[in-house]
Amino acid sequence: MTLESWLAAPLAHALGRALLHFLWEGAVLALSLRVVLFLGARRPARWRHQVAATCLIALPLAFGLTVALLLGPGPSIAVAVPPQAPRMVLHPVIAAGTSAAPVDRLAWLAPLWMGGVILFYAFRLAGWLRVDSMRRRGVCAAPAEWQQRLGALASAVQVSQPVVLLESCLARVPLVVGYWRPVILMPLGALTGLSAEQVEAILIHELAHIRRADYLVSLAQSLIEGLFFFHPAVWWISAVVRAEREYSCDDVVVTLRPDARAYAAALTTLEQSRWAALEAVPAATGGNLVKRIRRLLGEPSPARVTNARASALAGVLVLVAVVATALAVWPTSRGFAQGTSKADSAQATQDQASGREEAKLSLHELEQSLAGNEKEIEAAKEALDHAQQLLQKHAAELEKALQDAGAGDAQHEDQLRQAERALKELEEAQAGKSQELLQQQEQSLEQAEKQILDAERASEATQAGTSSQLLQQKRALERAQNQLQQLMKGKLEEMLSQQQRQMADADQALKQWQATNGTKQQAELQQQLEQARKQLERAAQSCCRSRDLLAEAPESPAPQTKTEPESAYQRWLKEDVAYIITDQERRAYQALETDPERERFIEQFWLRRDPTPGTAENEFKEEHYRRIAYANEHYASGIPGWKTDRGRIYIVYGPPDEIEDHSTDSTPRQDWLYVHIDGLGYAVEVQFSDPGRTGEFRMVGAPASHGSYWLIQSDVKAAYAARLLRDKGFPALAQSISGMSGHEQVLVGPYPDEAALAKAKAAIEAAGYHPTKVQ
Amino acid sequence: MAKTNDLPRPTDAELEILTVLWSRGPCTVRDVHSTISSRRPAHYTTVLKLMQIMAEKGLVKRDEKQRAHIYSASRPREWTQRQLAGDLLERAFAGSASSLLVGALAARKASAAELAELRKLLGEYEEEKR
Numbered sequence: 010m011t012l013e014s015w016l017a018a019p020l021a022h023a024l025g026r027a028l029l030h031f032l033w034e035g036a037v038l039a040l041s042l043r044v045v046l047f048l049g050a051r052r053p054a055r056w057r058h059q060v061a062a063t064c065l066i067a068l069p070l071a072f073g074l075t076v077a078l079l080l081g082p083g084p085s086i087a088v089a090v091p092p093q094a095p096r097m098v099l100h101p102v103i104a105a106g107t108s109a110a111p112v113d114r115l116a117w118l119a120p121l122w123m124g125g126v127i128l129f130y131a132f133r134l135a136g137w138l139r140v141d142s143m144r145r146r147g148v149c150a151a152p153a154e155w156q157q158r159l160g161a162l163a164s165a166v167q168v169s170q171p172v173v174l175l176e177s178c179l180a181r182v183p184l185v186v187g188y189w190r191p192v193i194l195m196p197l198g199a200l201t202g203l204s205a206e207q208v209e210a211i212l213i214h215e216l217a218h219i220r221r222a223d224y225l226v227s228l229a230q231s232l233i234e235g236l237f238f239f240h241p242a243v244w245w246i247s248a249v250v251r252a253e254r255e256y257s258c259d260d261v262v263v264t265l266r267p268d269a270r271a272y273a274a275a276l277t278t279l280e281q282s283r284w285a286a287l288e289a290v291p292a293a294t295g296g297n298l299v300k301r302i303r304r305l306l307g308e309p310s311p312a313r314v315t316n317a318r319a320s321a322l323a324g325v326l327v328l329v330a331v332v333a334t335a336l337a338v339w340p341t342s343r344g345f346a347q348g349t350s351k352a353d354s355a356q357a358t359q360d361q362a363s364g365r366e367e368a369k370l371s372l373h374e375l376e377q378s379l380a381g382n383e384k385e386i387e388a389a390k391e392a393l394d395h396a397q398q399l400l401q402k403h404a405a406e407l408e409k410a411l412q413d414a415g416a417g418d419a420q421h422e423d424q425l426r427q428a429e430r431a432l433k434e435l436e437e438a439q440a441g442k443s444q445e446l447l448q449q450q451e452q453s454l455e456q457a458e459k460q461i462l463d464a465e466r467a468s469e470a471t472q473a474g475t476s477s478q479l480l481q482q483k484r485a486l487e488r489a490q491n492q493l494q495q496l497m498k499g500k501l502e503e504m505l506s507q508q509q510r511q512m513a514d515a516d517q518a519l520k521q522w523q524a525t526n527g528t529k530q531q532a533e534l535q536q537q538l539e540q541a542r543k544q545l546e547r548a549a550q551s552c553c554r555s556r557d558l559l560a561e562a563p564e565s566p567a568p569q570t571k572t573e574p575e576s577a578y579q580r581w582l583k584e585d586v587a588y589i590i591t592d593q594e595r596r597a598y599q600a601l602e603t604d605p606e607r608e609r610f611i612e613q614f615w616l617r618r619d620p621t622p623g624t625a626e627n628e629f630k631e632e633h634y635r636r637i638a639y640a641n642e643h644y645a646s647g648i649p650g651w652k653t654d655r656g657r658i659y660i661v662y663g664p665p666d667e668i669e670d671h672s673t674d675s676t677p678r679q680d681w682l683y684v685h686i687d688g689l690g691y692a693v694e695v696q697f698s699d700p701g702r703t704g705e706f707r708m709v710g711a712p713a714s715h716g717s718y719w720l721i722q723s724d725v726k727a728a729y730a731a732r733l734l735r736d737k738g739f740p741a742l743a744q745s746i747s748g749m750s751g752h753e754q755v756l757v758g759p760y761p762d763e764a765a766l767a768k769a770k771a772a773i774e775a776a777g778y779h780p781t782k783v784q
Numbered sequence: 785m786a787k788t789n790d791l792p793r794p795t796d797a798e799l800e801i802l803t804v805l806w807s808r809g810p811c812t813v814r815d816v817h818s819t820i821s822s823r824r825p826a827h828y829t830t831v832l833k834l835m836q837i838m839a840e841k842g843l844v845k846r847d848e849k850q851r852a853h854i855y856s857a858s859r860p861r862e863w864t865q866r867q868l869a870g871d872l873l874e875r876a877f878a879g880s881a882s883s884l885l886v887g888a889l890a891a892r893k894a895s896a897a898e899l900a901e902l903r904k905l906l907g908e909y910e911e912e913k914r
Contacts, residue, residue: 133884140884147799149807150823175823178803178861179868184887197806197861215887223886231884270909277902280894298894299901306909667832669814670852680814682832692829756833 016116023079025115027072028122032240034071038064039242042249054256061249062226065233068243072236122239129235137228143184144192148175155200159193159212165265166216174212176200181283183211185218188225199279207275210266217261223254252297259301269305276302540622578607584651586614588661589633636660646704654708655679658695662686662712665695676700683712691718691756717766719757719773719780734776791842791859793867798838801831802857802864805844810856 015021042064046057150156151174159174170191177184177194184194193215200208218224230247237243263269280298582590582598590598594614601607616622618629640656641649650656658681659665665681672679677699686693689712697706721734734757757773757780760766766782773780794802804819805811817831835855838844847854894902 136884146796147803148823149800149804149819153822173823176803176807178799178806178865180887181865182885182887182889184885186886197803218886227884227886234883270906273902273909274906276889277899277906280889280902281899283889283894298889299898299905302902302905306905666836667813667853668851669812671814680828682829684833684836692833694829 012120016120019080021116021119023076024119024122025117026079027075028118029115030075031072031237034075035068035237035240035242038067038071039246042246046249054253054260058250058253058257061246061253065230065243065246065250068246069233069236125238126235129238130232133231133235137231140186143177143179143194144175144186147178148194150174151176151195151200155208158209159216162209162212163216166213166220166261168216168220170219172216172219182279183215185215185224188219188222191219191224193219196279196282198282202282203275203278204271206266206268207271207278210262210268210272211275211279213262213265214258217258218254220261221254221257223258226250226254252300255297255301256304259305263305269307273302273305578604578611581611585637586633588657590614632663633660636663639664644706648705653705655681655697655706658708658712672699672706677702677706679706686712689713717760717782719760719766719769719782721755721757721773721778721780734773734778791867794838794843794864797834798843799864799868801834801838802843802861805855805857806861810847810854812852812854814852816855 042061045060049057049060151159156174159172163172170189173190173192175192175194176197176199178197180194180196182196183199186192186194193212195208195211199211203211230250234243234247259272262272266272276298582595598607598610601610615627615630619627620629636659637651640651640653640659644650644653644656644659646653651660662683666684667682669680669682671677679697681695681697683689683693683695685691693712695712696709698709699706734755757769760769770780770782800820801816804816808815808819813828813832813835816835817826817828820826820831835844839846839855842858844855845858847856
């Protein structure tokens, strides 16, 4: 209902007619552009680009003006646009609101066109988002020296905005993205694959694009293309703008770097490198690059081909212009007669008129018959008005009668029905008449057509072919768009359901894991705790014993022990375990008197730390002495390796997960990174520097963790769980630390402060995980 | 360690690191970090963790012979490009995006015949000069 009423609105009618008018308007504009460019063949590319761009802008202006003229009454319409009359006819019918107001078939063009424009814009928007994402996705900063060179070139090309040069793994050709904060994307390998001069030439080309605001022009162009997607002339004009744009930028390059050959070679190399090794190069021809290279090298383009192509294009455009004129004039004047005619007559009109230039030739005849038609319609309109008056009169009488008395209803109803019938008859008669007239017109049109066909069969055949090809292409395009939409929808749904399945699986597995492993782990922990407690008791006992011994001893050889600092037992305390012994242990050890006691203490010391107490090997002890040996071997510098800061950190925390070596810098530096240190947290960084270049690196600040993390126990492979989390939009960092404790764990973070932590926690819990905080 | 023939599709953050490795060749985490942070602020630890994940997935290879581990991309960029371009959505939007691109070369690739003609033109020009 709403669509019906919308279609009946004057705007829909105006749009429908304006669209038809635009067919010839666009063709005429394209033709005039062709002529102007032909006359200005020797003008610079910049001038030609401006002309083409102006022509492109004129397209929506012409369309808008047509709509405005068709909507608003004005004296000029009668001359420029014939369809003023039908509006006059249609309006009273709509205003009267009697039976179903017949909708002009042309009005249907408006919603169809709008649907097309919306679809087209949706695709362009998606495309634009993708292009814009290229400034962030898969890019890295170009080497600083190139960034500097770009700065120098930018001032030579007079680009005022700061331009960023990036290397992109997604761009296969050099690109400019953005206008206010422009970015030049060079495909990976281009900076190293071309000579410096060639890279500069390419950069100048891109800078010229920025200087000329071509990115904005391209967006605007896209908007206009979308508005008139149905018109080949618009696409042609747009292509001309693109071609002249490239010529203009080529001209800037050649002005600044006269070695055209090197530039042409660079373009060719880049074009060639677009083809990844395994891709096949298609054999289609007709590209612009060959023309550009010819132009750069000062070679004449093969004139024959160009002329043939130009004349073919001109032919097509003339055809389009003529057909469009016929289309625009014919259906609108027909719409006149159509005001109350039946639906299929409009269909016949469109079929008739589609793509036939003969329509124009028979226009003369048609106008004559139309003059007669107009009179008939006028008469019909009068009859209709009369019938309406009658109807109103009857209705008034009926109402009066109803008011007078409740009886006699049937009689009045009969009267009313009669009146309605009379009106219907009148309408039918009118419709029949218009139909007759239409048939007459069609016949005359057919005759005209035959004559023309006989006279111009040869040329006509090719032209008709072209227009039917256009129609075919349009239909194929529509089909392809439909298919694409369906495919996209299907794919999205598939992805969604897959993700949901994966999440469900993960949740289930998590529950299972918690059910089985959770309790086991707890039991293990308790066991360990028990062991630790026992060890502690043992230590306390020996401690007490030593104290007792000390107290009991009279004037024993105590001083003798103290004067034996170099003994193996002293060295053990001060060197071997200096970094790992606890204060309590140290005191207990120092309290010991006899060597056998010390021997036993040392044995106990290692035993307490043995990760596998049942076995002969003590992995902890072995590893500890290995670390000392490693430190002495690698970090010695005047002082023994184990005494240096690096040695100490190495012995205490073991080999770092990562070392960044900058020992050749002006201020030699080394950064060590540990994924996790018990008691210190995750992502612990230790920095060393050697400002004096003595070879001994000193620690700069204590080992510290960077922010806090949420830790999630994972029952699936940590990397996979991390990926799922990242897909759910958690901050970039989610990482597996499997292998640390034998469990699969995922770290989410780092979060710099409490507020961020709390916010993240809520989000993680909402996603169905139970995070624990780690520092 | 993921099998090499079904590497996961890199995320955007991983793609950035791969891009650095393709551009600069094998390098350390510190190098990657300094390249990335010249464009946007980035934590060193974040980069390190990402690269460790990538090594686990098999996206990058880690040379542990030296003390500062050297990372390199495990696949050439063409392989990943094809992997990314293979997506149907990607292809659909790539078509629409191509006409918005502004750059030294057209959105449409040249054909084999055109490339041959270009090389011929350059060759002829060279000969004329001599």
